Amino acid sequence: MTAITPLHAATNKRPVALLVDRDPDTRRMYAEYLKLSSCIIEEADDGRAALAKAISGRPDIIVTETHLPGMSGFDLCSLLRQDAATRAIPIVVVTSDVVEADVRRVWQAGADAVLAKPCHPEALLAEIRSLLQQSASLRERAGAIREKVRGQLAKSDRLIEHSRAVRRQKLSKVHSRHETTTPPITPPMLECPLCDQPLRYLRSHIGGVNARHPEQWDYFECTDGCGEFQYRERTRKLRKV
């Protein structure tokens, strides 16, 4: 037997392969060959057992037949793809169902590779090697993308925070409440509501809840000594203060 380059999973540990086939001879044939490439072998002879082992053991690769007792290989693939614990595990389907419709069904169910029986263990190993490398590099790439996105998010958060701070500063400047004798709205000419004498303009107060809703209050005094009055531009009401 020629030397076989050992397989390595993403974490550089020995990869665990779950072999699913109802035929023990087929499992043995593949198991013996894969063990030579440093694989650790798990086996299941039906679909349900395979699903349970896949979820609890999270193998690095799953090799399955389509014809399985209890649950078909198609259903097994679909269920493995639906479960968060097993979604990313590469699946190789080795099948004697090589008519086009079945092959399409296998892809649709979520398999990563389809091999036709009889399949030499060497071909299976080559497929597994390629999938493990692929999934390792995909996982690395996904990790790098996540890091990059996280960095960009942090950066845009900082930018947003900065622009908010600048905006707050601008708003508070615009909206500084103050007294003025040169208000934005020219104060009206008014008469004293008590004695009908003209009111003399004194000053205005610029206020309100925020810069978008400013208020201007004009203060007057009666030239005849009735007191001070406040005129609100918004309500156009005059009252004694």
Ligand SMILES: [Zn+2]
């Ligand atoms: Zn008056």
